[in-house]
Amino acid sequence: MCEALKTQYQVSEEIGRGRFGTIYRCFDPLSNEPYACKVIDKSLLQDSTDRECLQNEPKFMTLLSPHPNIIGIYDVFEDDQYLSMVMDLCEPHTLFDRIVNGPIPEAQAAALMKTLLEGVAHCHRRGVAHRDIKPDNILFDSGENMKLADFGSAEWFGDGRSMSGVVGTPYYVAPEVVLGREYDEKVDVWSCGVILYIMLAGIPPFYGDSAAEIFEAVVRANLRFPSRIFRNVSPAAKDLLRKLISRDSSRRFSAEQALRHPWILTAAQSPHLTSESPLSQ
Known part of the structure; x- marks a missing residue:
């Protein structure tokens, strides 16, 4: 060194x-x-x-x-x-480690998503798209503060330029990236939506047995809420998911819009997490 x-x-x-x-x-x-x-x-x-x-x-x-x-x-x-x-020195466990064992309660998911969206909105205000948002790149410090990390794939869009190039991780990448089109910073919002879906459902919204099959599912973007899995998930949470995981990027929420969604504003104000929650394990 x-x-x-x-x-x-x-x-x-x-x-x-x-x-x-x-x-x-x-x-x-x-x-x-x-x-x-x-x-x-x-x-x-x-x-x-x-x-x-x-x-x-x-x-x-x-x-x-x-x-x-x-x-x-x-x-x-x-x-x-x-x-x-x-x-910053962070703990060895990432968000992936905290959600890998299944769904987490809505209040916890909302608190996590609010914090993530605040970080993403800050990036976008500065003209930076992360382009590889996934649970593995979301860290926590010793005070349980979430930290978005790994900006090696980030790109500048602040002067109005569009971006291109297939960058990201199969489960979390937006369809316009997979299709090889030019795209904007809302590819990060799609990734946040996929993370939220996984937090609430315990499974990704689009999956397959190989990267190619996952990409095909992402491009189809057939967003479903199986009743067996989503029976205890509120309509407001599903409404936000539809606005984040929108195949049409022009209709997809921005990070700032997502922060103003009622589910984020209300659910994230729930009482503090208990010591038994997945966030403190």
Whole structure:
């Protein structure tokens, strides 16, 4: 890792590993504040797309910081071999770990979705589309604050430009992306809708036995609410799902509109979560 990093921070144990990099716990020796340090080995980058992602992540994170629901970045170090980013330290478990065991109550889902949408709306106000929103990229700090992370696939749309390119993860990607069309920031809203569906139903709205089958289901966008699964889900929650998971992106809600939906405004104001809830496990 970069020598400059080691002179300013005390780097300790490894806490995570990705395709191109390793995440370490580190400390500022002056303040003793703990951070996470993501160290990316440039030799593992395979093409220009990988290299672009490498440069995108610190650029967009710096543009978006500080925000309570976006992972914060504090320092960037780079030499010929490594790029290192000092960021908020989060817990090892992601939103995926918290929802993988089945549906969660509406009040909890609404509180989580409100927080996620606030982070997404902040990105969009700054002209940044995340383009790979999924439960694995939604982290929590030690105070249970949600943090949207992993901006390697993010793109700038702030000057009115449209975006293109098949980016994202099969279950969560919007149909206009799969179809190879130009698209706007509402691809992130679709992904949020899919996450909300999974939180309430315990299963994704569109699925298949392979990536190709999942993409086919996404393009059809035949949104259903099986009575056996949704019998205890409120009409207001299903109404919001229809507005988030709309195949027609011109009719799809923006993140700001979703935050004003009655289900978000009322359900998210429910009493605080109990210690038995999936959020605190």
